[in-house]
Amino acid sequence: MNKKITRIAITGPMGRMGKILIKEIQKNKNAILACAIVKKNHPLINHDIGEMIGIGKIGVYIEDALNIEKNNFDVLIDFTKPSSTLSFIKQCYDFRKNIIIGTTGFLDEEISIINSYSKKIALILSSNFSIGINLIHELVQKTTKILGNDSDIDIIEFHHRDKVDIPSGTALTIGEKIAKVMNWKLNQHTLYYKKGITKKIRETKKIGFSSIRSGNIIGKHTIIFSNKDEEIQINHSAFNRKSFAKGAIEAAIWIHKKNTGLFNMNDILKDKFKNI
Incomplete structure (x- = not known):
């Protein structure tokens, strides 16, 4: 051999x-x-x-x-x-x-x-073995260093209807990368959206997570940095x-x-x- x-x-x-x-x-x-x-x-x-x-x-x-x-x-x-x-x-x-x-x-x-x-x-x-997602990690960390203190940060992830864990492991890994740059503990700085009356002002120093489970979506992740003046979105989609x-x-x-x-x-x- x-x-x-x-x-x-x-x-x-x-x-x-x-x-x-x-x-x-x-x-x-x-x-x-x-x-x-x-x-x-x-x-x-x-x-x-x-x-x-x-x-x-x-x-x-x-x-x-x-x-x-x-x-x-x-x-x-x-x-x-x-x-x-x-x-x-x-x-x-x-x-x-x-x-x-x-x-x-x-x-x-x-x-x-x-x-x-x-x-x-x-x-x-690894929560995700694609080269694209692992390049996203680098982009997210660099963006967080520049905009993290002045932005609301959200991670939206889409997967097929049979995926059982929410949020996805990939989304959580991205969150961990952001939290590390910000010197946060992820579990103390997360915001999971749900039905109900929200607070008038969004909490600061929080990473918002949203999850979609539908059809046969392989995997899509969007990371959003929003402040009063502009918004940056970082996207990755897996086609197969x-x-x-x-x-x-x-x-x-x-x-x-x-x-x-x-x-x-x-x-x-x-x-x-x-x-x-």
């Missing part, structure tokens, strides 16, 4: 992201799909995952557990739910396997658990999930070379574009 090739395991291969991840791995010359993991007693166990998602036989059969002792993968990519992700991280920790985490909705104490695992393995935790999948695969290839640590997509972009 070429040591430069990253062997990737995927959880939830029959889900929206799972299918796209597998298709994009098949196109990537620096990665191969090593295994596809589903829930216990799933009816498709032992079927070829390629046939199941419509790309033909690829010789990778669906399994219901990470067989880490076989040492048949280098990096796990997980876009499931917090409880499942924490179980997979524990297994990776026990057997020294690195992991890419695209799951959102973790509690603060769960983030602390994830951070503790980074002493022995390398992890990338390929950008997330490609970013996650690049993250897996990047972290394959790491031993320990907790990283995010900004670390990868800084490394990739350090000469720009």
Whole structure:
């Protein structure tokens, strides 16, 4: 096996992201799909995952557990739910396997658990793996430095009707970036809009969050800085999930070379574009 090739395991291969991840791995010359993991007693166990998602036989059969002792993968990519992700991280920790985490909705104490695992393995935790969104982070931070003290700040996010967490992990990450620049604690400086009589004057030093769940919207985020004289909007729209999948695969290839640590997509972009 070429040591430069990253062997990737995927959880939830029959889900929206799972299918796209597998298709994009098949196109990537620096990665191969090593295994596809589903829930216990799933009816498709032992079927070829390629046939199941419509790309033909690829010789990778669906399994219901990470067989880490076989040492048949280098990096796990997980876009499931917090409880499942924490179980997979524990297994990776026990057997020294690195992991890419695209799951959102973790509690603060769960983030602390994830951070503790980074002493022995390398992890990338990101609410959004698209290059565009991570460039938005940079733009938002620079804008906040200039306009943050004199503006009302709002984050509006749009997602498909089946997304369960509100606000989105991406919106919260953007909020955290703003709060860090402003030297705020995010949970003390948020404003969630709801039905009722609002205060006559909007509270200052607050980041307003609005969420839309409708149809099959992949993901749209708008950050607004408004003051008495002008308004700036920073927008990002995802037209499909390929950008997330490609970013996650690049993250897996990047972290394959790491031993320990907790990283995010900004670390990868800084490394990739350090000469720009």
